[in-house]
Amino acid sequence: MNQQVPFTDLNAMTAEIRPAVRAAWDRLLDEGQFIGGRAVEQFERSWAQYCGTSHAVGVANGTDALQLTLMALGVGPGDEVVVPTNTFVATAEAVVLAGARPRFADVSPYTLQLTPETVEAAVTPRTRAVIVVHLYGQTADMDRICRFADGAGLTVVEDAAQAHGATWRGRRAGSIGAAGCFSFYPGKNLGAFGDAGAVVTSDPDLADRLLCLRDHGRATGSHHEHVAVGMNSRLDAVQAVVLSAKLARLDAWNEARRAVAARYAEAFEYGPVRLVEETPGTRGVYHLAVVRVPHRDLVQRRMAALGVQTGVHYPVPCHEQEGMRRYATRPLPVAELAAREVLSLPVFPHMGEEHVLRVCKALAEVLGSGGPDDG
Ligand SMILES: Cc1ncc(COP(=O)(O)O)c(C=O)c1O
Structure with a gap:
């Protein structure tokens, strides 16, 4: 009775998947492919299917997922991006890292999520996009926000780092805007055994740009040709097999x-x-x-x-x-x-x-x- 009630308990989740992860890691050690390869592609396919999108691009963490998405959308210096102010700082940090300016917005007093009205109050002629954070694992009212964004010429990016599997009117968080960004930090609902992240999208061109940017701007299928200035932000196979086991x-x-x-x-x-x-x-x-x-x-x-x-x-x-x-x-x-x-x-x-x-x-x-x- 006097035992502490912990805030969270990752050990019980780890215990459930330990045998599957051990077996998958054994296979990985035999194969020796630790960056990219079968395990990463398999998780990317499963995650896209789960989210209801045609593509998922594994990256190194949730902050990179947001930054790479903005870069792939061509959002950068001179542009502004609306973000809710009550989020983990990484949402705004990614905007700055992409070279743009965050425009902080207020939220609904009832749900603490962005609303079209709070987004509108933050928009200026320089605003190119809005990052909707599905805070606490709930979602914002995506129909109304997307309608407003369409009318205002803004691209909607979803920060679904806290909302793996949440739905808005039957659609998965992350699948509704131009792209959905996920963190698989260990404490998330779907958490790796280290840092990991992904972007989901049903826009094949955006997915191609993300694949290129996460891997030093490499041209598709080439090792030595770099067509853009990208980043090193790849999902590694050691994490991908953990994520596949937990996804089940x-x-x-x-x-x-x-x-x-x-x-x-x-x-x-x-x-x-x-x-x-x-x-x-x-x-x-x-x-x-x-x-x-x-x-x-x-x-x-x-x-x-x-x-x-x-x-x-x-x-x-x-x-x-x-x-x-x-x-x-x-x-x-x-x-x-x-x-x-x-x-x-x-x-x-x-x-x-x-x-x-x-x-x-x-x-x-x-x-x-x-x-x-x-x-
Ligand atoms: C809402 C939100 N956005 C972004 C991130 C950043 O993710 P990461 O820590 O994987 O970079 C997090 C998690 O930490 C988050 O909760």
Whole structure:
């Protein structure tokens, strides 16, 4: 009972796939092809199929996925890209690395996702694209955002680093805009045993440019001809086989996360808090289960004292980060308030009912109202 409730637990997931990964690594050691090759191509095919796109291009991490996508779209110096300010800083960082300027946008107070209205408020004549972040594993209202972007001549890029398997009206996160960018950082819903990422798209020309740019600008089929200035951002085979093994479990793991979130929603029906809302039309995958509380830092400390680990995503909006402040143009009050209030509760596929109950009771105790009935 006094055991800590961890924020996440990767070990239980690793245990499920350990035999498959060991066998696949043995095959790799025999084959000796560690960059590209069969294992990478196989994962790229499976990931594209899973996402409902014609192409997936494996890259080194999620930040590169975003930067390479912008480069492949021809977005660079002189251009601006709208990004939500309440995201992991990598979303904005990728824009700067591509040579463009981030334009920070506010979000819906209910879902904390971008909306067409908050995007519109950030657009200038120099804006070329918008990166929609599907925050916490939910999605933004993609129909309305894409309609607005079409009208304004903006390309929509999806940052689906937290939304592997989430759907918007039946379509997978990442498959709706021009391209969808994924991180497979170990803690993600689909996580590697190190850094890894991918871009999915159904535009064959964009896929070709991505293949070229991720590999030093090499011309297709050539070793010594470099037709562009690219990067070294290849997915390695050692990670690809881990991702293939985990992909077979992704839907089940996402369902388990949804079940934990549903238990929280049920327990909090009459207080003391609510989960941040899903956009109607989303089937979220609860990379994070986030509530909003006053005096968040104090609540977090008291939860820790009761043995419950929590997280904060994110305590400082991007436009207030020192490295990004020069791109800040105006206050973004919804995101600024959310940064002071958001608290991420433990959620992971193998989380047991007793842990869920302990989180609910600790939160109720800390916030000073009745806890859920633990029967
Ligand atoms: C929303 C978002 N975008 C981008 C990234 C960057 O991914 P990576 O750490 O793989 O570069 C992350 C994850 O860390 C993320 O959560």
